[in-house]
Amino acid sequence: MDLKEQYIQKNIAYWTNRAPSYSDVNKEELCTKQKSVWSQALDDRIQAHFPDKHRKDIRILDIGTGPGFFAIILTELGYPVTAVDYTQAMLEQAQANAGVLAEKICFHQMNAEELSFADNSFDVVVSRNLTWNLPCPERAYAQWARVLKPGGLLLNFDANWYRYLYDTHAEAEHRLDRENVRTSGAADDTAGTDVQAMEAIARQAPLSRLFRPQWDLEILSSLGMRAAAIQKYGNRYGRETSG
Numbered sequence: 001m002d003l004k005e006q007y008i009q010k011n012i013a014y015w016t017n018r019a020p021s022y023s024d025v026n027k028e029e030l031c032t033k034q035k036s037v038w039s040q041a042l043d044d045r046i047q048a049h050f051p052d053k054h055r056k057d058i059r060i061l062d063i064g065t066g067p068g069f070f071a072i073i074l075t076e077l078g079y080p081v082t083a084v085d086y087t088q089a090m091l092e093q094a095q096a097n098a099g100v101l102a103e104k105i106c107f108h109q110m111n112a113e114e115l116s117f118a119d120n121s122f123d124v125v126v127s128r129n130l131t132w133n134l135p136c137p138e139r140a141y142a143q144w145a146r147v148l149k150p151g152g153l154l155l156n157f158d159a160n161w162y163r164y165l166y167d168t169h170a171e172a173e174h175r176l177d178r179e180n181v182r183t184s185g186a187a188d189d190t191a192g193t194d195v196q197a198m199e200a201i202a203r204q205a206p207l208s209r210l211f212r213p214q215w216d217l218e219i220l221s222s223l224g225m226r227a228a229a230i231q232k233y234g235n236r237y238g239r240e241t242s243g
Contacts, residue, residue: 007135007204012087014197019089021192023067039073049153055079061122063112064130068094075101084110113139120149128157132207138219145223153242162202166209
């Protein structure tokens with residue numbers, strides 16, 4: 001087994017074991033203001049991009065759906081949604097969390113870097129907290145661009161999550177953030193995470209040591225994608241690009 005395959009298997013094992021607790025995080029989000037914030041943010045961007053199309057006619061692909069957060073809120077808005085994830089355990093959690101909506105969502109177990117959909121299949125591709133973790137993110141972006149229809153929209157929400165492992169400035173900011181969470185009593189977004197295991201994975205992830213979103217923009221540009229907007233929230237980025 002080569003290093004890439006070892007990395008993939010380590011990832012699958014981690015997220016399979018993490019699925020129930022990660023699902024709890026998503027279920028909590030679905031019961032708080034986070035749901036309405038994300039719902040409006042996604043809907044506003046999609047409607048602005050397709051002002052003359054009805055929601056029912058805008059096909060969306062949710063890549064790395066995890067416990068189904070994006071798939072659920074987009075389906076509630078009236079969009080036809082296809083949701084994929086690499087691990088069966090995550091898909092089972094997503095289907096359970098979707099409840100009666102599960103019948104409206106097309107779930108598939110699939111590698112984000114090897115999509116089996118035909119070219120030009122979707123109007124919108126969405127993803128959250130996935131790209132940083134991929135073994136070949138440039139291959140993933142090529143696949144996402146391939147399945148998007150001409151003029152389609154890519155909404156990718158990700159971050160330099162583990163840049164602090166390689167950058168002293170990022171490490172100092174990370175330590176300050178951890179201290180602020182501890183002293184303020186704010187919700188800890190690392191709750192339930194095996195930080196040591198994730199850092200071990202992050203050290204093998206190619207994007208951990210790169211500067212983002214600069215790297216992403218270069219790759220997307222080479223694929224003929226046009227960056228429409230980039231927003232930064234701390235070390236988290238939302239990228240809106242169109243083909």
